[in-house]
Amino acid sequence: MLAALVERWRPETHTFVLPISEVTVTLEDVAHIFGLPIDGEPVSGWTDSSSEFVQSQGIAIFGREPSVSHNAKSYIKLGWVRRIRDAEPLDTEESIRRYVRCQIFCLLGSTLFTDKSTAYAHAKYPPRQR
Known part of the structure; x- marks a missing residue:
């Protein structure tokens, strides 16, 4: 399945071209797959690497x-x-x-x-x- 998706990826539009239509991964998809929050303050700044x-x-x-x-x-x-x-x-x-x-x-x-x-x-x- 992964190989099929790679073949259908179009970098110029950032979408997968499937027989039914074009689809893309959205921020909401990421939230559902990884359980990550997509609202709130951004995470940025320095990290402690000591x-x-x-x-x-x-x-x-x-x-x-x-x-x-x-x-x-x-x-x-x-x-x-x-x-x-x-x-x-x-x-x-x-x-x-x-x-x-x-x-x-x-x-x-x-x-x-x-x-x-x-x-x-x-x-x-x-x-x-x-």
Whole structure:
């Protein structure tokens, strides 16, 4: 299905041309798919990328201290996140949430906001706890 959509994408109009009509992904679609709010104040500004912040966020979000890049302390290794995700037992609500947070972080770091190495993602991308 993905290959079919890629073939039907028209970059000049930012739409998918389907046999029935043209369609596009809207902000409302994003809200339904990801459960993200589309109203309210925009998210902007600087993020804290200190080692202490990265470590504390890693423990809060992934349940353990993250493995960061030695060159850039604000980048978390995607392989480490994948190992955590794959080791989750999925037997409690918290372990399911941790699995989903890991999956979202991997998606953001490897698909949407990739760097040249594709092995690291910036620490500002982990989903925040609510």
